[in-house]
Amino acid sequence: xxxxxxxxxxxxxxxxxxxxxxxxxxxxxxxxxxxxxxxxxxxxxxxxxxxxxxxxxxxxxxxxxxxxxxxxxxxxxxxxxxxxxxxxxxxxxxxxxxxxxxxxxxx
Amino acid sequence: xxxxxxxxxxxxxxxxxxxxxxxxxxxxxxxxxxxxxxxxxxxxxxxxxxxxxxxxxxxxxxxxxxxxxxxxxxxxxxxxxxxxxxxxxxxxxxxxxxxxxxxxxxx
Numbered sequence: 001x002x003x004x005x006x007x008x009x010x011x012x013x014x015x016x017x018x019x020x021x022x023x024x025x026x027x028x029x030x031x032x033x034x035x036x037x038x039x040x041x042x043x044x045x046x047x048x049x050x051x052x053x054x055x056x057x058x059x060x061x062x063x064x065x066x067x068x069x070x071x072x073x074x075x076x077x078x079x080x081x082x083x084x085x086x087x088x089x090x091x092x093x094x095x096x097x098x099x100x101x102x103x104x105x106x107x
Numbered sequence: 108x109x110x111x112x113x114x115x116x117x118x119x120x121x122x123x124x125x126x127x128x129x130x131x132x133x134x135x136x137x138x139x140x141x142x143x144x145x146x147x148x149x150x151x152x153x154x155x156x157x158x159x160x161x162x163x164x165x166x167x168x169x170x171x172x173x174x175x176x177x178x179x180x181x182x183x184x185x186x187x188x189x190x191x192x193x194x195x196x197x198x199x200x201x202x203x204x205x206x207x208x209x210x211x212x213x214x
Contacts, residue, residue: 004156004170046155049111063111064182071174078169 002077006043007070008052013041015059015066030058109184113150114177115159120148122166122173137165 016026027037032051039045040055047055056063123133134144139158146152147162154162163170 004159004174006156046153048153049113052111062182062185064178064185067111067174067178067181071171071178074174075169075171078171 002074003043004070004074005040005046007073008047008066009041009043011066011069011073012055012059015061016041019059021059026055026058030054109181110150111177111181112147112153114180115154115173116148116150118173118176118180119162119166122168123148126166128166133162133165137161 016023023034023038023041027034030037030051031054036045036051037055040047040051053063056066123130130141130145130148134141137144137158138161143152143158144162147154147158159173160170163173
């Protein structure tokens with residue numbers, strides 16, 4: 001199962017790398033330790049609400065956008081898990097097909 | 108500022124109440140203590156990724172939907188905060204107006 005803190009960490013890291021910023025820069029701006037930020041990005045530590053907000057502030061990205069991206073990814077993962085359980089043999093998705101096109105709606 | 112854990116707690120509580128279920132029932136199904144679930148619902152405790160998933164499972168609601176609802180609420184709160192900072196005097200929103208109609212797009 002997709003673990004929420006890993007998806008959040010991935011989203012934060014993606015955003016930081018897209019801005020070409022280092023862990024050191026963002027951790028300093030967010031006033032969190034470099035080690036903590038690194039652990040959050042790798043999904044090894046749960047970020048508290050306050051620290052998540054501070055990291056998003058430092059990245060100048062709304063927390064709501066990070067959460068939306070994460071919820072979209074999670075929805076795809078949930079769909080995949082549902083399909084894996086619900087699909088009868090012979091209806092497995094074509095590799096690379098969009099999950100929305102292959103989900104078994106009758107399930 | 109809207110604290111994430113409070114919005115998540117509100118969303119979980121809303122969902123539970125909509126299902127006419129008690130704290131006791133949901134905490135038992137999720138295998139978390141009643142006190143823990145109560146604290147999470149009141150935004151007094153951060154739920155770990157695993158326990159949040161367990162609570163959503165017990166409520167039979169996808170975590171992605173909870174997160175999406177929360178991100179929508181958070182986006183409105185962020186918009187409100189931005190507007191409060193950015194709006195010149197005389198452009199304050201009409202009470203009850205939709206935020207999307209009153210935000211100062213030039214800001």
